[in-house]
Amino acid sequence: MASSIIFQAVFLFSLLGTCFSARILFLLPLATRSHVHVFEPLMKALGERGHEITNLSPIISSNMPPTVKQIQLITVEDLIGSMPDPFEQRRRGTIRAMFNSSTIEHMNKACIKVLETPRFYEVLEKEKFDLIIVDIFINYCVLGVIPMFNAPSILVTTMSAPSSLSTAFGNRLPPSFVPSSLLKYTDEMTFLERMTNTLLDTAMGLMMVSLFLSKSEAMYKEYLPNGKNLPGIDEIQGNASMLFMNSHFTLNYPRPLLPDVIEVGGMHTKPPKKLPKDLDDFLSKSGKDGFIFFSLGSIVKAKNMPEEHRKIFLNVFSRLKQRVIWKWETETMPDLPPNVKLSKWLPQQDVLGHPNIRLFMTHGGLLSTQESVYHGVPVLGMPLFADQDLNVRQAERGGYAKMIEILDITEEKLESAILELLNDPAYAKKAKELSTLVKDLPQTPLDKAVYWTEYVLRHKGAPHLRSAARDLNFFQYYVLDVAAVLLGALALVIYLISCCCKSIYRRTCGKKATKHVHFKKE
Structure with a gap:
């Protein structure tokens, strides 16, 4: 055997x-x-x-x-x-x-x-x-x-x-x-x-x-x-x-x-690997409050971010108990709060898989949303272009994310969204449930x-x-040609029935009317 x-x-x-x-x-x-x-x-x-x-x-x-x-x-x-x-x-x-x-x-x-x-x-x-x-x-x-x-x-x-x-x-x-x-x-x-x-x-x-x-x-x-x-x-x-x-x-x-x-x-999703020592020390020492990961992907550069947006993010981050790791094209910033660390490059999945992570702030690229679910991390989405709005809306509907409009962002809106995601356990719970689902596959x-x-x-x-269906055009695929013939046939039947009814009406109702007139007394 x-x-x-x-x-x-x-x-x-x-x-x-x-x-x-x-x-x-x-x-x-x-x-x-x-x-x-x-x-x-x-x-x-x-x-x-x-x-x-x-x-x-x-x-x-x-x-x-x-x-x-x-x-x-x-x-x-x-x-x-x-x-x-x-x-x-x-x-x-x-x-x-x-x-x-x-x-x-x-x-x-x-x-x-x-x-x-x-x-x-x-x-x-x-x-x-x-x-x-x-x-x-x-x-x-x-x-x-x-x-x-x-x-x-x-x-x-x-x-x-x-x-x-x-x-x-x-x-x-x-x-x-x-x-x-x-x-x-x-x-x-x-x-x-x-x-x-x-x-x-x-x-x-x-x-x-x-x-x-x-x-x-x-x-x-x-x-x-x-x-x-x-x-x-x-x-x-x-x-x-x-x-x-x-x-x-x-x-x-x-x-x-x-x-x-x-x-x-x-x-492309995969289990996390051990982080570089300096990065691991910063994230591991975040304690029970954990840390937030902020990245707007590889296309958005630091030079593109309006100065008022940068200050909004920094001011809100400075008031949080959590540490923040921020993907940024420089590793220095004159007004950087002590709880924020910048990095030109980050191993995204290894950071998302760290046990102390509490929230992922992202532009909502499809790879990022897939990785956040795989690792069971709630999302704050700030879409910019292409399919990112749809991705974040789907994540929001999935119960593990919130979306804010980055062009209309204020300190109040940003801080409120972050605190809601951090303090409401339903978001983290839903992210973990979805993580189980995406991994529950035959291969x-x-x-x-x-x-x-x-x-x-x-x-x-x-x-x-x-x-x-590869060889069918739009009208054939949706049987619109068949529908047109059937509707035409139905219209013809209705027309013929209508004509027949009119003819019967004239022969019957018309004779009655004539007979009524014939016997009418002067």
């Missing part, structure tokens, strides 16, 4: 992909630091399983196995160095900021810089790959690379995929209960909210085509070898084998997903991503998972 079990285990282990080695291209040339952090664990895991990985990215990751070759085409500064001030973007509004002409032009220039880099073409000409994995969010301009290798592809999005992306897989998201990432709605919308969500969902799809996709397609057709003969973006996306979404049904609102659309949210998100990656390799793109 024991030998039989061992044999089955060995057979299953070999079946899951360790018996073959594939050459995999991670195409992330325009990925920001947070985007790369999503994929690093998957690259490392696949590399450790013997696959040969080539990673095109602005970030050179550390602690990668020798099977992972990293190639930096442009730097992070090339990508986001002149991006608009996040506070100014907030004032403009999320939609205006995302589709701002200067932002689009900046991204187009970064795309062209990648497409003009000789090292990029060395990879294309000399390498052969069995699978292409693409961060689809801002890398559309290199999507033409996929058909050049005649290999299956997996598209990955660092957020929950909008309908404009998942539609390529036949997975249209109903706007009746799946809110746009640019709105603050929940999955329980009023009629007006559903109407707004539907209109925005449609408008976003049209804007993506007109402002991003058409320009990106023109760029790769101009720069890539034999580019004029490459298929369009719609066809390339429609031929992709699978879509990985950095979402989790516990944190994001549940939605219907086809078998080739996989949730792998949280695959970790990383194991899930590795399994399905190798599944696509083993089954030559896994075409059997594809839904016929």
Whole structure:
């Protein structure tokens, strides 16, 4: 019996992909630091399983196995160095900021810089790959690379995929209960909210085509070898084998997903490691009052924060019993209170996993909210752009967070929100409950991503998972053509019945009226 079990285990282990080695291209040339952090664990895991990985990215990751070759085409500064001030973007509004002409032009220039880099073409000409994995969010301009290798592809999005992306897989998201990432709605919308969500969902799809996709397609057709003969973006996306979404049904609102659309949210989350001694001493000595962790992510720089905001945060922090560790681009500040420590860089998950942490003050990036739940830490969210409003609203609805508008922040509002989160045990309790839920899975998100990656390799793109909905247009998918025919038929039946009733009425009621007149006395 024991030998039989061992044999089955060995057979299953070999079946899951360790018996073959594939050459995999991670195409992330325009990925920001947070985007790369999503994929690093998957690259490392696949590399450790013997696959040969080539990673095109602005970030050179550390602690990668020798099977992972990293190639930096442009730097992070090339990508986001002149991006608009996040506070100014907030004032403009999320939609205006995302589709701002200067932002689009900046991204187009970064795309062209990648497409003009000789090292990029060395990879294309000399390498052969069995699978292409693409961060689809801002890398559309290199999507033409996929058909050049005649290999299956997996598209990955660092957020929950909008309908404009998942539609390529036949997975249209109903706007009746799946809110746009640019709105603050929940999955329980009023009629007006559903109407707004539907209109925005449609408008976003049209804007993506007109402002991003058409320009990106023109760029790769101009720069890539034999580019004029490459298929369009719609066809390339429609031929992709699978879509990985950095979402989790516990944190994001549940939605219907086809078998080739996989949730792998949280695959970057991990248990905490020991902190550097100086940082550990500061946090461990916070005692029973604990400490607060304040970080606005990697894009928001100290220089961007208005001076009045900086003073508001410092004045409130100085009145707290808790210590505060603040991610800031300098390690000195003339008016720094003794309970506040600055750091240019912090191992975020190791800090969130420290036993003395009481609160995480964050911009509400998806990775940060996932990490806060994984480690069971309440959140004070101050969103700035993109999907951050939605993330914080979902966290608020989940019962482990509060949101404040950073543009309208005052000492009173900030202190009130912090004290509520610290003094009401319901927030910490809910964060711990959700932490248990996100870990209660048949396999970790990383194991899930590795399994399905190798599944696509083993089954030559896994075409059997594809839904016929990929080939349906909007009217066919929602059977609007059928509805139109049925409504037309119903209208015809109603018309014929109406005509018949009028005819009967004339023959019966008309005769009675005539008969009545005929016998009427003078």
